[in-house]
Amino acid sequence: MNVLGIETSCDETAAAVVSTTGDEARPWRIGSNVIASQAGIHREWGGIVPELASRQHVRDICGVVERALSDAGVTWSGIDALAVTQGPGLVGSLLVGVSFAKAAAASLEKPIVAVHHLAGHIESIVLEHGEIPLPAVVLVVSGGHTSLYLVPDRGRYMLVGRTRDDAAGEAYDKVARLLGLGYPGGPVIDRLARDGRDDAVDLPRPRFTHPDRNRLPPGLAARVARGAPIAEFSFSGLKTAVVRILADRGVPIAAGFDVPTGASPLSQQDVADFCASFQRVVVESLVERTFEAARQLDAKSIGIAGGVSANSRLRRDAAARGAVEGIPVFVPALSLSTDNAAMIAAAGLRKLSRGDRSPLDFNAHATLSLAD
Ligand code: KG4
Ligand code: ZN
Numbered sequence: 001m002n003v004l005g006i007e008t009s010c011d012e013t014a015a016a017v018v019s020t021t022g023d024e025a026r027p028w029r030i031g032s033n034v035i036a037s038q039a040g041i042h043r044e045w046g047g048i049v050p051e052l053a054s055r056q057h058v059r060d061i062c063g064v065v066e067r068a069l070s071d072a073g074v075t076w077s078g079i080d081a082l083a084v085t086q087g088p089g090l091v092g093s094l095l096v097g098v099s100f101a102k103a104a105a106a107s108l109e110k111p112i113v114a115v116h117h118l119a120g121h122i123e124s125i126v127l128e129h130g131e132i133p134l135p136a137v138v139l140v141v142s143g144g145h146t147s148l149y150l151v152p153d154r155g156r157y158m159l160v161g162r163t164r165d166d167a168a169g170e171a172y173d174k175v176a177r178l179l180g181l182g183y184p185g186g187p188v189i190d191r192l193a194r195d196g197r198d199d200a201v202d203l204p205r206p207r208f209t210h211p212d213r214n215r216l217p218p219g220l221a222a223r224v225a226r227g228a229p230i231a232e233f234s235f236s237g238l239k240t241a242v243v244r245i246l247a248d249r250g251v252p253i254a255a256g257f258d259v260p261t262g263a264s265p266l267s268q269q270d271v272a273d274f275c276a277s278f279q280r281v282v283v284e285s286l287v288e289r290t291f292e293a294a295r296q297l298d299a300k301s302i303g304i305a306g307g308v309s310a311n312s313r314l315r316r317d318a319a320a321r322g323a324v325e326g327i328p329v330f331v332p333a334l335s336l337s338t339d340n341a342a343m344i345a346a347a348g349l350r351k352l353s354r355g356d357r358s359p360l361d362f363n364a365h366a367t368l369s370l371a372d
Contacts, residue, residue: 089366
């Protein structure tokens with residue numbers, strides 16, 4: 001079975017063909033995975049401009065889909081079903097993919113499944129590694145999300161916790177702006193951090209109101225089962241601390257603005273130290289909560305997906321901690337970490353294998369819950 005996946009939730013127009021293999025342990029194979037990134041367009045504005053994003057998706061979608069078909073060596077008649085991101089995301093962007101996919105499904109008279117973007121990120125792990133030991137705890141960490149899920153069975157996702165405020169990737173992007181490093185911030189900070197000292201800048205670790213502060217309260221499994229998740233993350237305080245420290249060091253940041261308004265007195269080494277220190281706090285907080293949740297939920301494996309899972313320190317620290325604790329850690333390849341359509345096709349195949357089909361009148365949703 002060949003599924004055409006389409007993803008337009010944010011600033012990437014993506015299409016992919018993913019096929020079933022018949023092998024239960026490695027159920028899917030990528031035939032093609034095409035991405036047209038809009039990063040160059042949004043970089044000029046320091047972040048994503050939704051109206052520009054939707055317009056660019058309209059320009060790119062036909063070419064990207066045609067390329068995905070030709071790269072996979074299939075024609076439209078070789079497509080058995082369509083899978084498209086329904087949400088969450090920018091609604092104007094989502095609508096381009098949803099409308100395109102519905103039109104294709106209607107004219108081909110093929111089934112279509114609406115896919116949750118985060119289900120796609122979670123299934124990107126299986127696309128890369130094959131089925132992983134369950135139950136698994138999966139951290140989805142991207143520009144728009146920082147959420148932990150319990151995957152008790154294939155294709156079931158239960159929310160364990162999420163960020164109270166900013167997503168980790170959003171914090172990377174904001175701190176990169178403050179340091180004058182451009183957009184998207186994650187890859188640049190990751191690179192510069194290599195030359196910095198991670199204890200050079202004293203940044204606060206996120207604090208919570210639980211009695212034991214930075215540890216998860218006991219009884220997580222019961223909470224997850226009754227839909228009352230608790231394992232929260234928080235990154236907005238960290239950004240505020242960076243603003244304050246930079247201002248103290250004489251970086252000209254005007255009140256209410258999050259970009260420097262003049263020349264920065266920071267040396268290249270200072271910037272590298274900031275990057276390394278910021279990265280350490282973010283990664284420690286992600287790794288700590290994920291492993292704590294895995295311990296409490298008796299997980300047999302840990303997955304990390306989403307744009308920030310491309311982070312070199314997160315990959316290294318999580319793998320090292322997994323080795324110490326004896327729990328395998330699975331992270332997708334870099335090409336499957338950031339937004340792509342192969343992961344959407346994979347999550348679509350997961351639903352199709354259960355007999356799920358979406359009616360042609362489904363809509364795009366800016367916010368959408370994944371937990372069942
Ligand atoms: O999954 P994704 O492509 O889009 C969303 O669904 O948001 O994630 C994009 C986010 C951006 O915030 C970007 O700065 C971050 O992923 N990112 C990274 C790295 N590569 C991308 N963050 C930290 N380190 C990286 N190497
Ligand atoms: Zn994403």
